[in-house]
């Protein structure tokens with residue numbers, strides 16, 4: 018791998034310029050070779066990176082299997098994804114052993130217990146976060162926290178290495194036309210590109226904490242979450258150590 022270094026921009030085609038200089042454990046050649054040899058079907062997307070390599074010589078996280086076109090609200094699609102996904106894991110391991118130097122004696126320890134879905138239902142909110150917002154340090158009066166310019170998904174990989182960040186608006190947790198409901202995590206309102214930021218676990222914690230505090234204050238003050246006093250929510254979040262600006 019060190020002989021054939023890769024960058025973050027190999028992972029996300031629509032990455033920024035700086036990402037082409039940032040190191041990545043990205044790998045594609047072993048899978049391409051397996052395809053050339055007819056061992057993996059040509060139309061199967063397979064590329065990989067791993068998160069760490071332990072002292073015990075293990076890679077706990079190998080992210081190689083990506084399947085598009087699966088409706089995660091449809092149990093039959095999920096079942097098909099699980100079956101096909103497990104088959105692809107076996108193909109990936111064989112390809113790594115055969116074509117990736119260092120993997121000759123690799124053994125598969127475990128496969129994810131169930132299929133993981135990046136994207137499913139999302140709300141249309143009182144505000145829908147946009148690509149422009151997450152890439153241009155957007156500011157909002159109803160900020161419930163901040164999140165770096167850090168995107169991963171839908172072909173974009175931008176790493177949080179600049180200190181740039183946007184404010185996360187409370188309104189992306191409020192579904193239009195529904196009272197007394199707050200939505201946090203990856204289902205918050207926003208376009209496809211902004212989802213590559215808001216779906217990240219640390220952004221899910223921002224919207225989760227904001228929504229939780231707002232829910233408590235709405236109960237305390239006997240108003241629906243839409244009518245909650247945002248200044249009071251922000252004060253409570255600050256008292257909990259949340260950075261809002």
Ligand SMILES: Cc1cc2nc3c(=O)[nH]c(=O)nc-3n(C[C@H](O)[C@H](O)[C@H](O)COP(=O)(O)OP(=O)(O)OC[C@H]3O[C@@H](n4cnc5c(N)ncnc54)[C@H](O)[C@@H]3O)c2cc1C
Pocket residue numbers: 133134135201202203204216217218219221
């Ligand atoms: C394969 C994969 C790799 C990822 N890698 C990363 C990564 O490296 N870094 C990163 O930041 N993000 C990563 N993500 C994205 C991130 O993990 C998710 O976007 C995030 O965890 C979503 O959080 P959430 O709270 O919105 O939903 P979830 O974490 O899915 O939580 C929803 C919870 O609700 C429960 N639930 C569902 N229905 C009901 C019900 N009816 N009653 C009670 N409980 C219910 C579910 O069991 C689940 O525990 C990855 C996602 C996937 C799929």
